[in-house]
Amino acid sequence: MPPLVITRRSFLRTFNLAAGGLALGYFPVEAWAQKRNGRNGNGEGLRPNLFVHVAPDGRVTLACHRSEMGQGVRSTIPALLADELGADMAKVTIVQGDGDKRYGDQNTDGSSSIRSHFEEIRRAAATARTMLIAAAARRWKVSEASCEVRDHYVFHRPSRRKLGFGEIANDAGKLPVPNPDEVRIRPNGELRRVFKPLPNVDAPAISTGAAVFGADVRLPGMLIAVIARPPVVGGAIRRYDASRALAVPGVKKVLELPRPTAPYAFQPWGGLAVLADTTWAAIRGRAALDITWDDGPNASYDSEVFRVALSSAVAYPGAAVRNVGDVDAALAKAARVVEAEYHVPHLAHVPMEPPVAMARFDGGKCEVWAPTQDPQGAAKEVARVLGIDEGAALVHVTLLGGAFGRKSKADFVSEAARLAKAAGAPVRVQWTREDDLRHDYYNTVNTQRLTAALDATGRVVAWRQRTAFPPIASVFSGARQPGAGELQQGILDLPLDVPNVRAEACAADAHVRIGWLRSVYNTFHAFATNSFMDEIAHARGADPREVMLELYGPPRAASLSELGIKQLRNYGAKLEDHPVDVGRLRGVIERVTAMAKWNERAKNGRALGLAAHRSFLSYVAVVASAKRKPDGGVAIDEVWLAADAGTVVNPERARAQMEGAAIFGISHALYGGVTFKRGVSQQSNFHEYRLVRIGDSPARIHVELLPSALRPGGIGEPGVPPVAPAVGNAIFALTGKRFRQIPMRLERVV
Amino acid sequence: MSIKFRLNGAERDIEADPEMPLLWALRDLLGLTGTKYGCGHALCGACTVHLDGDAVRSCVVPMRRVNGRSVTTIEGLSADGNHPLQKAWVDLSVPQCGFCQAGQIMTAAALLARIPHPNDAEIDRSMAGNLCRCGTYQRIRAAIKKAAGTVED
Numbered sequence: 001m002p003p004l005v006i007t008r009r010s011f012l013r014t015f016n017l018a019a020g021g022l023a024l025g026y027f028p029v030e031a032w033a034q035k036r037n038g039r040n041g042n043g044e045g046l047r048p049n050l051f052v053h054v055a056p057d058g059r060v061t062l063a064c065h066r067s068e069m070g071q072g073v074r075s076t077i078p079a080l081l082a083d084e085l086g087a088d089m090a091k092v093t094i095v096q097g098d099g100d101k102r103y104g105d106q107n108t109d110g111s112s113s114i115r116s117h118f119e120e121i122r123r124a125a126a127t128a129r130t131m132l133i134a135a136a137a138r139r140w141k142v143s144e145a146s147c148e149v150r151d152h153y154v155f156h157r158p159s160r161r162k163l164g165f166g167e168i169a170n171d172a173g174k175l176p177v178p179n180p181d182e183v184r185i186r187p188n189g190e191l192r193r194v195f196k197p198l199p200n201v202d203a204p205a206i207s208t209g210a211a212v213f214g215a216d217v218r219l220p221g222m223l224i225a226v227i228a229r230p231p232v233v234g235g236a237i238r239r240y241d242a243s244r245a246l247a248v249p250g251v252k253k254v255l256e257l258p259r260p261t262a263p264y265a266f267q268p269w270g271g272l273a274v275l276a277d278t279t280w281a282a283i284r285g286r287a288a289l290d291i292t293w294d295d296g297p298n299a300s301y302d303s304e305v306f307r308v309a310l311s312s313a314v315a316y317p318g319a320a321v322r323n324v325g326d327v328d329a330a331l332a333k334a335a336r337v338v339e340a341e342y343h344v345p346h347l348a349h350v351p352m353e354p355p356v357a358m359a360r361f362d363g364g365k366c367e368v369w370a371p372t373q374d375p376q377g378a379a380k381e382v383a384r385v386l387g388i389d390e391g392a393a394l395v396h397v398t399l400l401g402g403a404f405g406r407k408s409k410a411d412f413v414s415e416a417a418r419l420a421k422a423a424g425a426p427v428r429v430q431w432t433r434e435d436d437l438r439h440d441y442y443n444t445v446n447t448q449r450l451t452a453a454l455d456a457t458g459r460v461v462a463w464r465q466r467t468a469f470p471p472i473a474s475v476f477s478g479a480r481q482p483g484a485g486e487l488q489q490g491i492l493d494l495p496l497d498v499p500n501v502r503a504e505a506c507a508a509d510a511h512v513r514i515g516w517l518r519s520v521y522n523t524f525h526a527f528a529t530n531s532f533m534d535e536i537a538h539a540r541g542a543d544p545r546e547v548m549l550e551l552y553g554p555p556r557a558a559s560l561s562e563l564g565i566k567q568l569r570n571y572g573a574k575l576e577d578h579p580v581d582v583g584r585l586r587g588v589i590e591r592v593t594a595m596a597k598w599n600e601r602a603k604n605g606r607a608l609g610l611a612a613h614r615s616f617l618s619y620v621a622v623v624a625s626a627k628r629k630p631d632g633g634v635a636i637d638e639v640w641l642a643a644d645a646g647t648v649v650n651p652e653r654a655r656a657q658m659e660g661a662a663i664f665g666i667s668h669a670l671y672g673g674v675t676f677k678r679g680v681s682q683q684s685n686f687h688e689y690r691l692v693r694i695g696d697s698p699a700r701i702h703v704e705l706l707p708s709a710l711r712p713g714g715i716g717e718p719g720v721p722p723v724a725p726a727v728g729n730a731i732f733a734l735t736g737k738r739f740r741q742i743p744m745r746l747e748r749v750v
Numbered sequence: 751m752s753i754k755f756r757l758n759g760a761e762r763d764i765e766a767d768p769e770m771p772l773l774w775a776l777r778d779l780l781g782l783t784g785t786k787y788g789c790g791h792a793l794c795g796a797c798t799v800h801l802d803g804d805a806v807r808s809c810v811v812p813m814r815r816v817n818g819r820s821v822t823t824i825e826g827l828s829a830d831g832n833h834p835l836q837k838a839w840v841d842l843s844v845p846q847c848g849f850c851q852a853g854q855i856m857t858a859a860a861l862l863a864r865i866p867h868p869n870d871a872e873i874d875r876s877m878a879g880n881l882c883r884c885g886t887y888q889r890i891r892a893a894i895k896k897a898a899g900t901v902e903d
Contacts, residue, residue, distance in 0.1 A: 070847030071846070072846070199843075202845065203843055206845040206852075207835075207840055207845065207851060208784070208827075208828075209782075209784020209823065209824030211848055215783070215786075218781070277778075278770070278774055278778040283790075351883055352788050352796055352881065352884075354787075354788070399848065400847060401786070401848070401850075402849060404883075432790055433793075652843060656843065656846055656886075657846075659886070659889070660885035662885065663885025663887060664883075664885055685790075685791055686793035686794050693880075694874050694882075694887040694890065
């Protein structure tokens with residue numbers, strides 16, 4: 001039987017599903033030609049921008065322009081647009097925005113969808129609302145100020161007249177589009193839907209298997225490619241024999257991909273692609289390839305050896321990146337010195353959906369369907385590798401089956417584009433799990449050495465923190481020194497009420513591709529800082545919570561001079577809008593310790609550990625409970641998180657992100673780590689790169705979002721960093737065993 | 751070879767490599783994409799379907815073993831998404847990215863068919879083969895109990 005294919009028309013019909021009156025579309029239905037002419041939809045009605053279309057029949061289409069990877073952005077942005085507009089959600093169709101510069105920034109990373117775009121999303125809808133009001137006011141010959149919009153109508157307050165959206169959509173569409181920066185946006189109190197739990201719009205399609213992820217897109221005549229990539233980054237094919245692969249039934253072609261040149265950025269690894277009519281044939285074909293590799297310059301990378309090098313690096317001073325007072329003098333006359341070294345290995349993203357992308361190349365244009373976090377970036381890469389204009393590359397965004405930063409890199413997308421052109425057929429590139437673990441953009445590897453001087457009363461009078469890691473910039477420029485964008489994550493922005501503070505950064509070379517993984521540098525900086533605070537407390541025989549609060553000091557906005565730095569990137573936000581607010585940090589610590597009954601922290605064979613961290617402009621504190629199992633082992637049986645993320649648009653999904661962050665962080669703590677020998681990842685699948693399963697996930701995870709009217713902070717990432725150190729501190733409290741590295745290997749705890 | 755089996759209640763007869771895993775036959779030959787590829791070695795559970803009512807990892811079940819048997823996928827679990835588990839998954843907003851959830855639901859459905867009111871330990875044991883990178887386990891436990899009509903304490 002030939003493969004079943006779906007034509008474009010039936011494809012769109014099949015996947016534009018209706019769910020409870022709420023229509024959901026994954027792909028805009030306009031044709032390529034309309035798209036290129038800058039028109040969207042049928043040209044009728046009101047379309048002041050790409051976000052909003054009001055049709056003459058009253059139907060409203062709202063675009064989610066950011067990628068859905070589990071954070072709930074498709075449930076959040078359209079609801080915010082609808083609320084600002086005054087639309088009835090039952091008459092709204094949600095479409096997923098293609099990559100298009102007219103949306104502004106679409107790169108869904110840095111927990112930025114709401115915190116960086118809260119106002120601009122609302123202005124897009126407010127522009128449409130302003131135009132609907134203007135059209136109604138003209139028809140009624142009344143002032144615009146006497147009109148308001150709600151429930152899909154424009155109302156004239158004095159006369160109680162009303163006009164439905166559909167009745168004035170065409171009139172409104174003929175008016176000039178006002179400057180979005182000058183339209184009135186509603187005060188938060190006027191929004192009816194958001195700031196309360198919102199429905200999870202994709203849950204019905206997900207639970208019936210109808211939701212469309214990257215590998216679910218099918219085109220007539222497509223081939224499926226599985227690629228044998230060089231086992232070591234920067235390696236290449238020395239020679240190959242594809243005859244056995246070509247003999248596998250279903251295999252159509254074997255194509256060589258070009259070798260990347262350093263710096264590797266988002267270039268594919270190169271290698272040999274097997275194209276077949278089924279995934280199984282492509283997998284079998286790849287297994288039948290006979291390839292001799294030239295492993296290239298990174299073939300000597302051994303992560304055990306590298307760990308020794310990092311440890312040596314932090315034994316000596318690095319570049320001083322932050323300085324207050326005189327740390328050396330304070331250390332020289334300290335009553336007591338506490339010192340410890342911490343290590344966090346490379347970590348892998350392992351989204352449940354491995355990288356995958358579909359591309360069709362046709363007469364100089366390339367159309368892509370991919371689970372990408374960054375459709376504009378992907379289009380740019382596709383255009384670059386094909387040598388076509390950026391405008392000739394169109395990227396449609398499917399649902400992302402997890403991403404965590406991996407799918408912000410376009411390497412897998414441009415593989416599909418290149419192969420589609422070379423094969424003269426649509427091509428889906430399917431990565432196997434082994435490909436994913438061996439060719440990731442790993443979170444970097446880090447060693448830190450922390451040193452504290454205590455005076456005779458036990459008070460910390462000096463804090464020295466040295467951090468060494470190959471920076472992400474290595475991927476783009478070959479840089480080896482951590483920079484301001486990296487050190488802002490837990491080194492430069494750590495508020496300490498300590499008179500002498502110095503932070504130093506040590507250079508390190510990268511031997512694998514390094515990328516951002518959920519929370520990025522915060523993961524290891526928070527691990528070291530929070531573990532060390534706990535160590536200081538135990539060295540003093542004091543309550544870790546009291547020592548932590550003492551170290552952070554009184555509520556205040558920590559100034560640059562207090563921090564001992566000249567500037568702070570602050571995740572792209574102004575410091576006056578988002579100060580380093582010690583009061584908020586204290587607030588989450590105080591809240592989470594109350595939730596967890598910190599005062600009863602060691603009894604009945606369980607013990608609690610505490611950690612807190614500011615990242616992505618939000619503040620999260622975590623308490624973990626470690627418990628003795630009947631077999632003598634240790635389990636993490638309960639976790640509490642208190643988060644202050646400012647104004648939260650969708651508290652239901654925010655809570656879900658915090659629940660997930662607890663599991664993500666426990667996976668890091670207990671099992672995380674990719675190791676390398678001869679430049680090759682030693683973990684190939686889930687038996688070697690372990691994740692928390694349901695049986696070792698806590699029996700209960702408690703989340704509280706602190707009420708706040710402040711500007712929104714990040715949601716997706718800030719929950720993760722405090723989890724691993726809270727787990728480590730809880731294990732210490734229970735067993736006396738201090739883990740200064742990840743993974744913690746609980747089976748070794750007796 | 752020709753392989754005859756029941757798929758979501760309908761008789762099917764397809765030509766397939768007898769060694770091709772059921773997962774790829776479902777996705778590439780039969781157009782049923784609700785069943786997901788996550789690991790290829792029965793390590794993650796994203797590809798879970800029912801074979802004669804038992805939860806199996808379709809990525810390691812060759813088509814020759816499917817001959818003459820009955821397969822149910824997520825698309826065939828209910829007519830219109832009204833299986834108690836599907837309703838509970840939506841009510842409790844279990845999915846985050848959603849990629850593993852079809853497999854989670856299929857494993858849970860086989861569990862409830864065997865043990866109508868599972869306790870936490872039974873849930874954890876049955877669901878041990880299904881990974882969720884987003885970390886939705888707490889809600890999965892709650893949704894299974896809700897579907898089973900078990901009152902949460």
